[in-house]
Amino acid sequence: MEFMKDGDNYAIRIDKDENVFEKLTEFALKEGLNSGHISGIGALTNVELGFYHLDKKEYERKVFDKEYELLSLEGNLTHLDGKPFFHLHACLGDENFNAFGGHVFNADVAVTLELNFRMFDELIERKMNxxxxxxxxxxRRV
Structure with a gap:
């Protein structure tokens, strides 16, 4: 992983075989980030996606273990229990040009992952609803 800062923005590259959440958490801790917005493109593998069923209050999960184009990744950084928490959603494309997506629970980089991160000054925390x-x-307003 490499990153560079430009004002309140970062360009981040996560490399082949690196775990997305491990590297993003490492990045957030190293930079002492409070919160922000993240987006990106690239290619992923071993992607665990979820669809939330409100009536059951649970996720249906599915693992996609091939290589997929990451057509779009959107999310945010907040804090949960005092630790950085990345909430990510992704749209993936397969070799037949089918697209699908959902909430990302886990993913490894298949080729490269190129991200843009815009930091916010305020700490945003997550609480159970x-x-x-x-x-x-x-x-919360300070």
């Missing part, structure tokens, strides 16, 4: 069964973003 019993109505939806998920830790959602808690906005």
């Amino acid at each position: 019993a109505c939806i069964g998920l830790n959602h973003m808690e906005m």
Whole structure:
């Protein structure tokens, strides 16, 4: 992984065979980041995606173990239990030009991953919302 900062923005490259969440957490800790927005493109493998069923308050999960084009990755950095937490969604494409996506639980880089990260000054934390069964973003004003 390599990254460079330009103002409040970062360009990040995560390399082949590196785990996306491990490297993003390492990046957030090293830079002391509070919160922000992330987007990217590249190619992934061993991707675990989820679809949230509100009526059951649980995720249906599926692992995609081939190599896939990462058509779009969008997400944010917040904190959960005092630690950096990346909430990511992705759209993947396969060799037949089919596209599918969902909430990303895990992924490894198949070729390269190129990301843009825009940091926010304020700390955004996640707290449990019993109505939806998920830790959602808690906005607080300082």
